[in-house]
Amino acid sequence: MSLVRLDLLGGFHLTSPQGKPLEMPAKKNRALLGILSVAPNQEATRHKLAALLWSDRGEEQARNSLRQALAAIRKDFAGSGADALVLVGDRIALNPKLFAVDVTEFVAASASRDVAELRRATTLYAGPFLDGLSTSDNTFEDWLREVRADLSLRAIDVFQALAESVSGTERIAISERLVALDPLREPSHVVLMRAHIALGEAALAIKRYETCRLLLKRELNVEPGDELRQLRRSMDDTSTQQTRGASGHVPVVAVLAFENMSSDASQEYFSDGVTEDIITELGRFGELHLIARNSSFVFKGKIVDAVTIAKQLSVDYLLRGSIRRAGDRVRISSQLIEARSGNQIWADRFDRELTDIFELQEEIARSVAITVVGTIRTSGVEKIRRLPITQLDAYDLYLQARVLMVRYDTTLEAEPYLAKAIELDPNVATIHAMMATVLTSKWLLEGDGNTLKIALAHGHRALKLEPKQAWSHTAVGHTLIFMGHLEEALLHLEQGVNLNPNETRARAIRGLCWSYLGRHEEALSDLDVCIARDPLNYDWFWDLRGQVLLVLGRYPEAVASYRNLHSYAFWAYAFLAVCHWRMGDGHLAAQAARQCLAARPGATVNTILIDPYRDPKILEDLRRDLLAVGIPDG
Known part of the structure; x- marks a missing residue:
């Protein structure tokens, strides 16, 4: 006979043998199952149960309350084919023929030093015992604190042992x-x-x-x-x-937001965009480790000395500068600062026509790299050929589109800017790659089937123009994922990561591809690396991470990941609802489902489940639970 699943680590979650969530709204009944699950041999006396859960009542009243709770629990499981509880005299036990309990499995796995068992134990430990459950009984609360502390210490031992293995x-x-x-x-x-x-x-x-x-x-x-x-x-x-000379040292560089020195404050997007492109160019050099843009831009507009910034970002060097734009010309001044001393070790000024802006960025990046690393191994770094922007407005439009595309709630607004930029200059790989990314996001948000084909055409155009640009491969891989060509997508994403190891977007999307292929732990590792390298990262890193954790069954962690989002896509609300549902919280599940339908009126299960998971059971289980939380079928 299949067993009912009783998960108590990270909350209270009951699942039927068929995988359907089971409700048990009464807190004291949930607490009673929790007490039995960790008791020796999973049994306890009536006296102990009554004393723990109804200590504020007289003995007779406590015994009556216990009898009512036991009757309610047995009734809840009356159709399961076996009695939920075994009652022998004054002793009460969980029926081992009915329940599989995560705490029992965790304790058994934690006692091993086999790496596979330790991994299993870390997967089982989804959070504190009976997390979120509290009662008005002080005796029970004291007992609960002790059990949580004991299991937490056991979890610490397990995680440390696994980390060392x-x-x-x-x-x-x-x-x-x-x-x-x-x-x-x-x-x-x-x-x-x-x-x-x-x-x-x-x-x-x-x-x-x-x-x-x-x-x-x-x-x-x-x-x-x-x-x-x-x-x-x-x-x-x-x-x-x-x-002093060891070749293994990888200098760490942060590029601060270049200051807009133009008289027009609305040109801020231009200075930010040029700074980001310099970061991208520097990231091509494997001899450097780049702090991601979202972390270094935290100091934008703040008066903070270089040594303090370097200490907070833990870097060896800071690149800072200013941009003054006048008519068709731009002047970029930049300085490289050694973090430990605060001394300026290199500075230069570049005056150029704006039509040469891409070559200018590459020249700055190469100059900084040579200064920091000492020499660049020419055989290992091939100069990336850039076609010049022949129309000033095209680059303007590209930069404005980039500001819009990074958030779910504005990404669709980037499309007309990019369309106009391509009309003015059709030979810029970065613009085509960005258009491919925006159109793939448009398909995810709106579902027009032809959009993916157009996105892929832009991606292939980017690859033809610049086959050694990381973003070109990333854009093609992103689109191919949702066309169902996962293996081909993975090849492009791997190339994107190899071409620019500091490009976290390529790694994050590769993580999504891993998950669809069923390699969820590798997916999680990729996303965790992205978040570790960029502690102030893009919202969608947390979105992807939450979805992987959901598939892995680590629901409390998935919820915590989604809570890092500042703007939600409608599917994020839907998957958050599934997490709450599987944790046994129908109220929060329904609330998240309502938010999903408000974000995308007319959303159905089919519009949400567009993920090309190779394992059909993942989609079957998600469909079942989306329907259960109130998402319409179709």
Whole structure:
């Protein structure tokens, strides 16, 4: 006989053998099942249950309340083919022939040191025991705190053991979850720092140290302990040795938003766009690690000294500058600052006709790279050929479109700007790649079948113009995903990541492709790397991550990921509703479903489920639950 699934880690969630969520609205009944699930042999005396759940009542009244709760639970499962509870004299137990309990499985898996079992334990631990459940009974609340603490300590041991047994991005992801379990636990930060160091991500390791130090100071008014301080000092020693000649050091660079010096404040988009293109050009050089735009632009418009900015971003060098635009000419002044000392080590000024703007950006990027790295291995970095913008307005339109395309609620507004830019200059790969991305987003939001074909044509045009541009491959891969050509899409996305390792968009979309192919853990690793490299990242990184976590069954984490969004696409509300439904919260599920229908009037299950998952069961389960939360069929 198939078992009823009782998941208590991260909330309370009952699932029938057929995979249908089961409701149990009474808090005390949920608490009673929780008590039995962690009791020795999953059984307890009537006296203990009554004392824990109804301690504010007299003994007789507490016993009566217990009898009513037991009767209600047995009635709830009357059609399951077996009694939910085994009653023998004064003892009450869960029926092992009916229930499979995540806590029991977690405890068993956590006792192993086999990597596969440890992975299973980390998957099972979706959050605190009976998270979100509270009663008015102080005795039960005291008991609940003790159980949660015990399971949390066990989870910490599991995550630490797994982090020390795996490598690469999986080690980073596990270590980050370890830190989240208890952000004030210093050994967890040590584990995450060592994971970053092992991947050569010194800047992120230093950022982790600073985050921990500030947290300890704010919450406990203490400084980091010996182990953390020694690890931090060892990184300085290693960095010094690398700077003196070791070829393995990868300098970390942040490009701050170039200041708009034009008299027209509305030209701000122009200075921002040129800055972003310089970041992209610098990202082509494997000898550098670039801090993503969303993090470095936090300091835009603020008066903060270079050393302070460098410390907060954990970088070796800062590039800052200004842009003055007058008529058909532009002057770009830039300075490279060594972060530790605050000294300017390079500066230059570029006066150009705006028709040469792309070559100008590449010239700045190459000059900075040569200065920071020392020499660029010519055999490893091929000059990217750019066709000049022959019409000034085309570049203007391209920059304005980029401002619009990064958010779900404005991305469709970018299309007319790009269409006009292509009309004025049809030979710019970046504009065609952006159009392909915008049109794919349009198909996702509106569902017109011909839109994908047009998007792919723009992507192929971008590839023909610039076959070695990361965004060209990323745009083609993005479109191919939703045409169902996942393997071909993956090849392009892999090329995009290889051409520009610092381009987080390519990696994030590759993560989505991994998930559709059924390789969800690899997808999550890709997205976690994006978020780790860019702590102030694009909204849609969190959207994709939430969807992967939903498929993995890690619903509390998925909800937490969706909560990082500033603007929601209608499908994000729908998947959030499914998360709440599977966690047993029908009220929040219905609320999210209503938000989905408000964001996209007339939305149906079919308009939401356009994801090309290779595993049909994923779509079948999502369809069932979308209907259950109130999304119309069709």
